[in-house]
Amino acid sequence: MEKIRVAIVGYGNIGKFAVEAVNEAPDMELVGVVRRPSSLSKPIPPELNNITVVSDIDELENVDVALISMPSRLVEETAVQLLNKGISTVDSFDIHSKIVDLRNNLNLIAQDNNSVAIISSGWDPGSDSMIRGIMEFMAPRGVTDTNFGPGMSMGHSVAVKAIEGVVDALSVTIPLGTGIHRRMVYIQIEPESNFDQIKENILKDPYFVNDETHVKLVPNVKDLIDVGHGVLMERKGVSGSTHNQLLKYEMRINNPALTSQIMVASARACLKQNPGSYTLIEIPIIDLIYGDREELIHKLV
Amino acid sequence: MEKIRVAIVGYGNIGKFAVEAVNEAPDMELVGVVRRPSSLSKPIPPELNNITVVSDIDELENVDVALISMPSRLVEETAVQLLNKGISTVDSFDIHSKIVDLRNNLNLIAQDNNSVAIISSGWDPGSDSMIRGIMEFMAPRGVTDTNFGPGMSMGHSVAVKAIEGVVDALSVTIPLGTGIHRRMVYIQIEPESNFDQIKENILKDPYFVNDETHVKLVPNVKDLIDVGHGVLMERKGVSGSTHNQLLKYEMRINNPALTSQIMVASARACLKQNPGSYTLIEIPIIDLIYGDREELIHKLV
Numbered sequence: 001m002e003k004i005r006v007a008i009v010g011y012g013n014i015g016k017f018a019v020e021a022v023n024e025a026p027d028m029e030l031v032g033v034v035r036r037p038s039s040l041s042k043p044i045p046p047e048l049n050n051i052t053v054v055s056d057i058d059e060l061e062n063v064d065v066a067l068i069s070m071p072s073r074l075v076e077e078t079a080v081q082l083l084n085k086g087i088s089t090v091d092s093f094d095i096h097s098k099i100v101d102l103r104n105n106l107n108l109i110a111q112d113n114n115s116v117a118i119i120s121s122g123w124d125p126g127s128d129s130m131i132r133g134i135m136e137f138m139a140p141r142g143v144t145d146t147n148f149g150p151g152m153s154m155g156h157s158v159a160v161k162a163i164e165g166v167v168d169a170l171s172v173t174i175p176l177g178t179g180i181h182r183r184m185v186y187i188q189i190e191p192e193s194n195f196d197q198i199k200e201n202i203l204k205d206p207y208f209v210n211d212e213t214h215v216k217l218v219p220n221v222k223d224l225i226d227v228g229h230g231v232l233m234e235r236k237g238v239s240g241s242t243h244n245q246l247l248k249y250e251m252r253i254n255n256p257a258l259t260s261q262i263m264v265a266s267a268r269a270c271l272k273q274n275p276g277s278y279t280l281i282e283i284p285i286i287d288l289i290y291g292d293r294e295e296l297i298h299k300l301v
Numbered sequence: 302m303e304k305i306r307v308a309i310v311g312y313g314n315i316g317k318f319a320v321e322a323v324n325e326a327p328d329m330e331l332v333g334v335v336r337r338p339s340s341l342s343k344p345i346p347p348e349l350n351n352i353t354v355v356s357d358i359d360e361l362e363n364v365d366v367a368l369i370s371m372p373s374r375l376v377e378e379t380a381v382q383l384l385n386k387g388i389s390t391v392d393s394f395d396i397h398s399k400i401v402d403l404r405n406n407l408n409l410i411a412q413d414n415n416s417v418a419i420i421s422s423g424w425d426p427g428s429d430s431m432i433r434g435i436m437e438f439m440a441p442r443g444v445t446d447t448n449f450g451p452g453m454s455m456g457h458s459v460a461v462k463a464i465e466g467v468v469d470a471l472s473v474t475i476p477l478g479t480g481i482h483r484r485m486v487y488i489q490i491e492p493e494s495n496f497d498q499i500k501e502n503i504l505k506d507p508y509f510v511n512d513e514t515h516v517k518l519v520p521n522v523k524d525l526i527d528v529g530h531g532v533l534m535e536r537k538g539v540s541g542s543t544h545n546q547l548l549k550y551e552m553r554i555n556n557p558a559l560t561s562q563i564m565v566a567s568a569r570a571c572l573k574q575n576p577g578s579y580t581l582i583e584i585p586i587i588d589l590i591y592g593d594r595e596e597l598i599h600k601l602v
Contacts, residue, residue: 289437
């Protein structure tokens with residue numbers, strides 16, 4: 001069997017776990033990790049010792065799929081570059097309000113270059129979206145509540161870190177029920193910076209503007225970090241004309257490990273789709289799973 | 302918008318709820334219900350008063366999709382007949398060990414007749430299979446336990462009713478944890494029949510041969526019937542090389558209402574697949590949901 005040749009673009013939280021997930025996938029081969037040129041001058045982390053690390057993906061040969069392990073705001077630009085090279089891409093873009101635009105923007109580029117983009121392929125958006133979709137057709141009328149946490153939101157933490165004056169940041173999501181959340185933001189700031197101004201910038205950021213958000217100054221963000229996270233999703237709805245159908249989904253997971261694992265599953269699915277851009281609810285579930293098709297149907301259905 | 306023209310073939314438990322689910326679907330039109338000729342000589346149930354009821358699907362015009370609401374053992378023969386007419390089919394075939402065969406047998410017939418068969422499209426097999434598939438790619442190593450009930454199993458009850466000497470039957474599934482179940486079978490039998498022989502025939506039926514099964518004689522099965530059912534599915538597994546990923550799915554539902562609702566969703570998906578035969582894990586989730594594609598992505602992803 002020819003293995004799927006995967007590159008990892010970006011080496012933060014997700015990238016580190018993506019290396020492990022690609023190495024564990026029986027049908028994949030890790031071609032290399034693409035890091036920012038500025039990272040290459042620093043000491044190489046020991047776990048990358050036997051892995052090809054480059055600053056430009058053109059230095060890697062015959063990459064089938066690139067896992068874009070970068071902050072959401074850098075995803076589109078990077079995906080466009082890769083798709084134009086004929087390299088399929090997987091990302092975990094998590095700005096819910098901009099997913100349709102990203103999908104449509106990447107769609108034509110992918111089609112023109114015979115490549116596939118699978119976008120927003122983490123757990124939310126991602127596997128949670130698939131569960132929401134399944135619950136929707138099981139009980140078409142009704143309400144689904146998605147309750148996150150308690151847990152650290154990587155997307156939100158990265159967004160805070162990007163704000164001027166912030167040295168380090170942690171955003172913890174607290175579920176208040178019925179899909180309402182509190183966001184606890186813990187920050188370290190630069191000595192000369194203005195806490196009130198930084199706090200204001202955080203509160204008006206699109207990541208935070210819709211939720212109750214508390215910003216707290218702490219001496220050491222690192223001491224607070226635990227990447228465990230969770231979800232409780234509930235739908236009470238109507239099948240046909242029968243009410244009180246009760247559906248529930250819950251998980252407690254290591255966040256970057258799960259995100260990168262789902263990205264790896266999507267890398268596999270890239271090779272089974274027609275050129276274009278897709279969210280996970282547009283892809284048959286079986287395409288995401290390793291194994292023989294008939295054996296999978298026998299085992300899972 | 303042209304509506305999907307749906308026929309319901311068979312009018313038992315599922316068929317009754319399927320009428321309601323088709324009538325509630327904004328994109329569907331119920332063309333008619335096909336019943337056995339022997340049923341047509343009996344008084345028509347009042348809820349069918351304004352619905353076309355026939356004994357042969359050829360009496361209905363331009364049927365796009367037929368929902369086969371019949372016992373699993375009659376599904377293949379019926380599906381073959383319908384697919385040969387160019388009518389797409391949806392069934393809730395629930396004999397897990399024979400699903401791959403059914404899929405492969407129907408696949409060529411569907412392809413030859415430009416029709417689509419979506420098989421095993423209830424909740425297990427069906428939506429549960431999709432959840433199992435999602436959990437599998439989220440944590441590729443690990444164990445998934447599917448715990449059913451407590452609740453009445455329609456497939457198992459129908460299987461018992463088909464045994465000679467049985468007048469009425471109810472099979473209740475009791476979850477014992479870690480995917481182990483007890484089956485409580487309540488039967489009424491014909492006066493001249495032999496309970497011990499009937500019990501032996503039940504215990505050796507493929508539906509029961511793998512589970513702890515108790516057969517009990519009761520004066521009136523109808524008094525025991527409640528079509529509520531449920532599932533608790535749990536997976537503890539490994540994402541990449543990170544252990545202790547905890548995934549859980551639970552539902553408490555009206556069984557025939559949910560089954561027929563999922564069949565209706567599959568009827569919709571029939572029109573979006575290439576000719577052939579499919580299980581639900583082979584179909585994009587979005588194809589099963591009513592609504593505009595971009596709006597669904599915006600809402601669900």
